[in-house]
Amino acid sequence: MTLHAPDPAGGVAVGAAARLVYHRPDVLVDRSTHYCPGCGHGIIHRLLAEVMTELDLPAHTIAVAPVGCAVFAYDYFNVDFVEAPHGRAPAVATGIRRVRPEAFVLTYQGDGDLAAIGTAEIVHAAARGERITAIFVNNGIYGMTGGQMAPTTLLGQRTTSSPNGRDAALMGYPIRITEMLAQLPGVSYAARGTVADVASIGKLKAMIKRACQVQIDGGGFALVEALSNCPVGWGMTPEQSMEHLKGPVVEAFPTGVIVDRGMSPKPHADTGCPAPAHPEA
């Protein structure tokens, strides 16, 4: 992990002889978040902040906040933010990207936002190969509204709108949307990581960094799905939720890099689709 200079406003008393080994990235606002105790959003925010700092992105970032638990993301990052209607972040980001070619454009969406109401927007932003980095936090539930079933809710999982557990016959199957999107030739990079343990968090950070680097280098659409927990919505303690994440959730949503087409997406071998017109790195 890269070390950063102490932030005078950080309020940490550092003696002359002390060596700072862990520090809040400047791009993160010094305030407590509204997220529930044990929620993974805080970890993902932190990873994103570290990557943005390491790649020197904050000063030219324009980010898009979703509707859902991360709706207040703009309160925690010192970057320009626009709030999108529910599910529309990829379309909003497309508009920003097209008129601001020099900006670093970032979206942050949850699974209800991206994989249900915003399915059309995410698919077509990916299909167009928009030079956007999308962070997709999948905790398998609508947390903000009280723990209802999401498109990514596991089979059998009890939620407030699937009180007897998700039944495939009535409610269909969880969507592996990152694999779906990875089929599109406009997608330069698609990967799934998790915040389930320290080793996974390190890998997730590397994925986020790669997804940002792809955009900087002029590639197409880059997406990182971060499997996260929702202790309150799942009816578990934070510890139990992390165990659940490591077990059945990762089993249903395997982690790893799904596609890495590099900086300039090549024509898809199966469909013969032309590569999107992105400037070469």
Next chain:
Amino acid sequence: MRSDRESGLGAPPDAAELDTARRSRVLMKGNEAIAEAAVQAGCDAYFGYPITPQAELLEWMAKRMLELGRVFVQAESELGAINMALGAAATGARVMVSSSSPGISLMAEAMSYMAGSGTPMVLVNIMRAGPGLGGIGPSQSDYFQATKGHGHGDYRVPVLAPDSIGEAMELTATAFELAERYRTPVMLVADGILGQAMEPVELRFRTPERHAFDWALTGAAGRPARIIKSIDLDPEVLEKRNLALQHKYREIARHEVRWEGWQLEDAEFAIVAYGTAARVARSTITKAREKGIKVGLFRPITLWPFPERELARLSRHLHGVLTVELSSGQMVEDVRLAVEGRCPVAFHGRMGGMVPTPDEVLGALKALRGRTERTRGESHAVAPPRAAPAHVTATYEHSETTPWIHERVRREGRR
């Protein structure tokens, strides 16, 4: 466009001609004229989705915007298009989207967000007949949607309604000005006739002045981060945001009312109409004046803010007002609110893509005149209504106190 050139109706301009011959008169289709006016007004980005009867607007932009190295995106839906506009506008770009009625319904969500967050944009609605998928004929049945609604929440957007292609071009530039001056979406509404018809227009373009925006998202280099949002969960804070919006709307209502009066100087009657209905009304007025009926036209150009005070003032001198719309009677509600019972307000409209003829409107005007002559100075007792026969089903009655239609039926029935 190509077919017109072949049929010898006149050569529409190609892009190069438009750049050089900025003041010549050419034959242009409304949709294309609005598109070119937006290009000349400095539109940085256009986002659209095909729908009849506005597809030519999208097609014109597809060609011109790319030619000029500007942004054109055909989105996956109207939702996609307007949200792209939201993103682009949030960075301070001059942005336009266009659609027709069913597409505007889909755009309503983002309109509310843009009004709430103060994001400027120009939205063109080439109205078609509804409800539902309806038809592709001309209509003004989105008056309620444009002036009272679209999305949720306490908000308004300025609505401009041209009645000619030339005026549509001028108002396109005005729309960008208003959008940026007041940080609001602005609607330009025209019916399918104005979108599809061709007429000679003088190519007078206007590029509104550019301003630096202290709210635009450009990356927080050397300044605090900016946020464009409409959410505030604290009711006290949200009420303040709403009060600020309402203050803005009062300012718009005070400064931006636009309307046109024609032949009103000695008028005893006024026809209130906008867009294509106003053009029909002009023909009616010419015919009526030949018959000695003193009638003029009151044409709202801003549907919101509605020229309420101006119409109220006028109505003090009138014997009656006839509102003509390509709808079941939507603007007539605002007309009644403005007139406040000072004189009778009648309505004549057609729906479903039908357009009233000047003679049809003249009939309605004569009926109104006949009624006012009988009832002026008398009691308000009226004859009991009778059912209208099938041949006048296109005339819609709106109030128990407007019995002119029954008079007309009785008289015409006798003939």
